[in-house]
Amino acid sequence: MYWINGQQQNTLIPSDRGLQFGDGCFTTARIVEGEIDLLPWHIERMQQAAQRLLLPAVDWLAFEREMVCAAESIPLGVVKAILTRGSGGRGYSPQGCEHPTRIISRSSYPQYYLQWRERGINLVLSPVPLARNPLLAGLKHLNRLEQVLIRAHLDQADAHEALVLDTAGMLVECCAANLFWRKGKAVFTPNLEQAGVAGLMRRRVIALLVGSEYQLHCVSEPLETLADADEVLVSNALMPLLPVNNAQSWCYHSRQLYDFLRPHC
Numbered sequence: 122m123y124w125i126n127g128q129q130q131n132t133l134i135p136s137d138r139g140l141q142f143g144d145g146c147f148t149t150a151r152i153v154e155g156e157i158d159l160l161p162w163h164i165e166r167m168q169q170a171a172q173r174l175l176l177p178a179v180d181w182l183a184f185e186r187e188m189v190c191a192a193e194s195i196p197l198g199v200v201k202a203i204l205t206r207g208s209g210g211r212g213y214s215p216q217g218c219e220h221p222t223r224i225i226s227r228s229s230y231p232q233y234y235l236q237w238r239e240r241g242i243n244l245v246l247s248p249v250p251l252a253r254n255p256l257l258a259g260l261k262h263l264n265r266l267e268q269v270l271i272r273a274h275l276d277q278a279d280a281h282e283a284l285v286l287d288t289a290g291m292l293v294e295c296c297a298a299n300l301f302w303r304k305g306k307a308v309f310t311p312n313l314e315q316a317g318v319a320g321l322m323r324r325r326v327i328a329l330l331v332g333s334e335y336q337l338h339c340v341s342e343p344l345e346t347l348a349d350a351d352e353v354l355v356s357n358a359l360m361p362l363l364p365v366n367n368a369q370s371w372c373y374h375s376r377q378l379y380d381f382l383r384p385h386c
């Protein structure tokens with residue numbers, strides 16, 4: 122089910138720059154008991170992305186209201202919210218684009234995440250690297266060709282998620298999730314300065330670690346750092362947190378950090 126600028130409809134004008142250039146940003150949220158989990162953070166991240174992408178003024182009240190309405194009385198589900206620069210401009214030029222497009226959709230919850238939480242998942246190294254670009258790093262923008270290629274390779278592999286490196290060979294994240302690993306009481310996550318999406322569940326995990334017995338380190342490390350990790354976890358707004366059993370040929374048996382975080386995610 123889709124709502125475009127508040128109207129229930131399934132068609133988007135072909136000149137929309139979201140389609141023409143991937144000119145916009147998005148967020149995907151979990152609905153729990155009719156409410157959007159982390160709603161203020163979803164709005165805040167979209168506002169920051171809109172600012173970084175120089176989008177024209179957005180009606181944020183309407184945007185939030187439309188997300189909230191899409192979630193109403195749904196026990197468990199997914200709301201996706203997209204903002205594009207709208208239509209207009211000559212070629213790439215955004216000049217004259219003053220009416221951003223709001224696209225809200227609702228879908229069912231991916232039930233396999235419930236099973237994966239209990240059983241854990243396996244990760245395989247993706248052959249597709251992420252380009253390093255600090256200008257776009259962290260943003261959940263609409264240009265997702267890298268993820269589409271990563272997912273296409275993953276669909277052929279015997280694994281649930283992928284380990285994704287950047288073009289310098291540093292760990293960044295997974296196909297559609299952020300990555301954490303633990304060594305003793307030290308917890309690590311890639312710093313996302315050059316590539317990757319600054320996930321909201323990553324933000325929640327980081328917040329939960331503050332003042333705990335664990336120390337968080339945002340790092341730039343190669344794949345091999347996972348060889349002597351005690352535990353590996355992945356997160357996104359829907360999962361929201363999954364324990365990893367295997368990454369490449371390395372096995373992890375501990376659930377210490379997962380058991381600490383899971384009740385709060």
Ligand SMILES: C=C(O[C@@H]1C=C(C(=O)O)C=C[C@H]1N)C(=O)O
Pocket residue numbers: 149201297357358359360
């Ligand atoms: C790709 C989308 O959203 C991301 C994917 C997932 C998921 O597959 O679990 C979760 C959160 C999003 N960052 C999408 O089309 O919604």
Ligand SMILES: Cc1ncc(COP(=O)(O)O)c(C=O)c1O
Pocket residue numbers: 149268294295296297298299317318319320321322323356357358359
């Ligand atoms: C490439 C990528 N990294 C990280 C994430 C995690 O973001 P969030 O926690 O906001 O869902 C996503 C969302 O699926 C993603 O697509």
